[in-house]
Amino acid sequence: MSVWLGPADDTSDMVMDYLNHLGEEAQACGMERLEDPVHIKWCELATKPVEYRDKGKIADGGNIMYHLKEEDDSGKEIKVAQLWTNNLYYSISDRHDADMLFPVEAMATFFKRKWWSRIWVLQEFALAKAVGFVCGKKTLTRRKCTAALGTFTTYREVILTSIRANDRKLTEYESAVAEADFDPRPKMILGIRKNIHKAQFTLMSLLKMTCIEYNQSMKQREHSLQATDPKDKIYGLLGIASDYDVLKLIAERDALRVIPNYVLSCAEIFTEFAMAMMMQGYPSILSLCQSPKSISGLPSWVPDWSTPLKLQLQATMSINEPVLSPQYLACGSSSAAKIQFFWTDKHETVCSIDGLILDKIAATGTTYSDITEKSKDAVAWVREWIRVLNNLSKQRTGAYESDDERILAVFRVTTADFCVDEAGKWARATEKGLAAASMVHG
Template sequence: MSIAATSASAHLHETTDVSELTVDGVTQDDILARHIPGQAAGRLYERHLLPSTATHIRLLELRVADSAAASEPGAPPLPETIVCSLLTTPIESPQPFKALSYHWGTDDKTCSLEVSGSCVRITPSLDTALRYVATQQETLYLWVDQICINQEDSAEKSDQVLLMTDIYSKAEQVLVWLGETADRSDELMDLWRDIGQQAQSIGLEDYFTKEKVSRMLEIMNSRSVDDPLTEPYHQIVDTARPQFEKLLQAIIDFDQRPWFHRVWIVQEVSLCPNTVFVCGHKTVPVDYVVHTNHIFSTAIKQSLKSGPDMGFQRLALQALSPRTVPLLSTRRRRQRFQNGVGDGDELFHLLRKLFVESDTKATQSRDRIYGLLGLAVDSKDLAIKPDYSTADPALAFTSVARAMIRNGRVELLSFSQFPKEPGLENLPTWVPDWRSNLLPSYYVIFESAEDHLLGESGNTKVSLAPTNEQNILGIRGYIVDSIDEVGSAWDASGGNASCLALFKTLEELCRKSAAVGEPIYPSASRRAEAVWRVPVGDLYWTPETDYIRARKPLVEDQYRDCLAVSEIVVNWGSMSAEEQKPAMQEITSRRFTSGRYKENMSGMNGKKPYVTCRGYLGMCPGSAVAGDVVVILCGARLPYVLRRQDQGDRWTFLGEAYCDGVMDGEIMGHREERLFNIE
């Protein structure tokens, strides 16, 4: 700046219209804005107004001005200075660009970046990411949300979120910045690239289809399967196995990197065919990681069969459950959908996959939903428009829940669980908050399921009634019965004593049901089956069959094994030495089948056994009490429990239930349809 400019700046307070002062063609406001970040950002977006926030995006042009010393031996030097500018382009036919996916980290924007002559504050994680990706080429046109969207403009932000599908689908490449080199990440990236290339070369991707998935499972489990893939697949497994064994801790550490736990990254990694992981100076195509994870799973399961020490087992089991597995399976489903050979994921499937028994984070709670809209194949049908203008996010959750139920996803009610998280306590009782680690429903519904196992509402379709209040869900259905008595909530971690207590309670409730004498079962023998059907929700899983309806004699026999083992263990201390010897033999002979039955009981964790006034038996939410009502809602596959409120025909939602004897539509046509106003 010249001396004249300095003098002019010193006397700005004497000038009323400072915007007219210029120095070498630059206004004094621009000079000051470079040193006042908030003002700078405002000026920047004023100079780069989008013709329409619904049709255009901004791109960041990066050029390396000069470089510092290399950050790692043998690595290219990181740029010390990056020259940046903004430009606009229509999303319909954009200028070629790449998109950056990264973890924001702290919201504190403690770093600065000069963009088009203005100083813009950015987070340290973005500052580091830009310096690494800028080394890849001399000039880089990049879309990065923190800069290309005016984060202070709620209306612009809402419109731009709706363009996420186009942004990440039309990018030439998505660069996924995972962080700097650490914890043997270079070795892991090299292994992913090597094994991924080999897996791709033998055509592994061709077996990730509905038609070939069963053959793939056979190949994984046996080297004798007559298939062209079998031998090359197992050769790769043999080669990779010792390398994987040495990098178990590195795999676990890599999985803990913050990027894998952000909700926004799911669509960012799934939409573009050309997506790469960038870690330090290493890069690897994401699809190579998909293939490598498959090889890894087979290899480490083989290692576990060889009886390794407990330390290895612990690491191996932890490494076998990485965040990358559901994340990259979602990517595969989306890519197949875009190629016209798959169904993709509805919003409900994505929410369940990411927030049920999974730790997915978002800075703003409503981003749990908005961050997935670009990936959901039903987003247009749901007609959801992101809205950041209101302080209370409850309206966003309520509107989305209503839209999904209207489109037939009544089962989302199973994920409205209590207590609601802080900040969302005023949600209606029927609306899920989609917080991390929600409990699963006992009914596992897969995206590809063609024949559902349960259908208590028969062929009915969801039927909503308009209401004058946003918080009210007016939905039609049927009353099964009022609860007459409940037992104690079952604790799946309570061991044999807890199992035995549940079994004994159900035996007593079954006797009460028989004493009522209502003809709700076709026979007395079918009524007696409730004692072994109820604890597992009439659903059963085995490695050989996947999920099936509970049936005789398999499930009944395993229930009796579990009952016998529980009784022996609970009464062990009162047995004599002579009694303990045959008892131990019985435990040994029944332990495996007993454990299998107990494993299937886990879906009912936290629920209470109950009997209704007419004698129906089942499991209900832990908060349910006598007088609450078991209902079947039109279009649902499970019963739910409601509580009538004092102010007339209003209801409170309590949760999902199992009700023996109604799970196949038995009461349809025998009850009068009615309207439930749930709030």
């Protein structure tokens, strides 16, 4: 498959040449498939003094040997050997006699071309065995582009890791790499074929990956993919969804219309898809319902996939995980959730789900997303968030036995009463985490 990225401009020819050259060098190091071993080795190099180089040989050992064991049905061992990771690192690091420094601004501009933001691109990339890019008169293979962008991403992570390890100052070049405003969508698109072969991606997983905008503090920038026809935000992903056959069975059984049908309105498509998702066991989809909505006639319980959705206090633990954490448990248990749908005389679709009455809303405050959009200071965000919650906690007198209990409740809400434990999984907030929140407040 050949992809036309558009006409050449003042910088595109230079970037295409650079990506071709860097991609070839990075491929030799296995950058497409060995990001973790390369990252580990580069972190070691980044924490060392500048190495003496003599006639292309590196004082600390030259080439590195990696053995990766992946067993298939035949028990065959796959070996990837003699990766010249040192040479590649020194060629892109300005702390050494580099000859391939990243043209950071030019690369950022190149990867912001509109083609990288389209929803149909994801399916095309996932299904095509080979892809070539054409920009002006220059060409670039998918493998080289993936390896080159992987090199940049890995080097940026190494810089940030070495800062934390050594508490050292960055060079001007390292600062430019670390703070580069790179669009994250090209990396997602370039890696989709490998990812869907490694893991199952349900339609819900793909929608979460292509429609949710993460907090600006996470350096994710704009993450969602776009479509001229908003119906394609769903239809453009069906071809690579691992649960498409399951969705078809649900549609046939319950007379839902999930398979492509452009005669239907966007509101009908989004509504019936939401119904299918909840029948499949994903009541967490309700957490993605946000206002205002751009699609008219959309029920309040149906997410508007046509606009970027923002996470509030939930998060995603894995790229292919279809649900958000913590899960939607308004009824106390996901297995106890009894979901029903019915229609009013005005042909409005209504969703009924069991829930628990916890309290009445006494007052409303500012959302966390509203706070983060006003400032780039993360500490200021937390302090303002605690201030808002603290004021809300004072709305009802007698709700707490003491002021200390009220403040503790504020801190629990601040952290959504959960944290990441030592195993990297979500867990109930610990005293240590709550103490950290109180220190920020103080």
